[in-house]
Amino acid sequence: MPNPQGGNVNAPMSDSDFEILANTDISSINSSSPAWLQNYKAQIDNVVTGLQKFNSSPVYYRPFHEMNGGWFWWGDKNTTDYKNLYINLYNYIVTTHGMSNVNFVYAPNKGGNAAAYYPGSSYVTWIGIDAYSDDPSNDNEIKMAYNDIKGLGKTYGFCEIGPAVGGDHVDRNNNQLKEFDYSLWNKALNEIYTGASFFITWDGAYAPQNNTNGSVLFTKQSSQ
DSSP states (O other), rough: OTTTSSTTSOOOOOHHHHHHHSSSSSSGGGGSSOHHHHHHHHHHHHHHHHHHHGSSOOEOOOOOOTTTSSSSTTTTHHHHHHHHHHHHHHIIIIIIIITTEEEEEEOOOOSTTTTTTTOOOOGGGGGEEEOOOSSSSHHHHHHHHHHHTTTTSSSEEEEEEEBBBTTTSSSSSSOSSOOOHHHHHHHHHHHHHHOOOOOOOOSGGGOOSSSSSGGGGSSSSSOO
């Protein structure tokens, strides 16, 4: 979601403005509100319009992901403010618009504070870590986040996996440098992160079909 004050998803927002946004009831935003708050409500209403196309089906929606990192405008903020941002969005979609088919997914990045922003069990159906790594079995940041979220009492897994961004296989602009061996992730899922109920890969340079042993990723037993 782009920054409602202008710019893309990586454009920063001040802590003071984030506090205002996080603690504003979306339903209360109107033509007398500051323009950037009106922009935010318009963005959320676009999301609602999209979700309403699937009213007869369960939908898993992952808003404001990787909040424990600092690269998105909602990231690395006050934990209470983040929780309020998330809860206000949940209430607007599920309660105000009556969309009980929408299941919210809490999705921290690997690393520290993975559970610190958790808004509470009433507002979350699944939990999924975003975890890019060239060596997932030995990645202490993944293990840290995994251990933090597995005790929260929800179905959990990985919302994004693949080779490390800026590592040996994919550069910072998401261009492939060389193929990644996905049997490494298969091994990690089967031997280390055994409680994970799901995983999702990204496309392009991260897609299993564009790398080595992509089909192995989807087998139960490790090839190693």
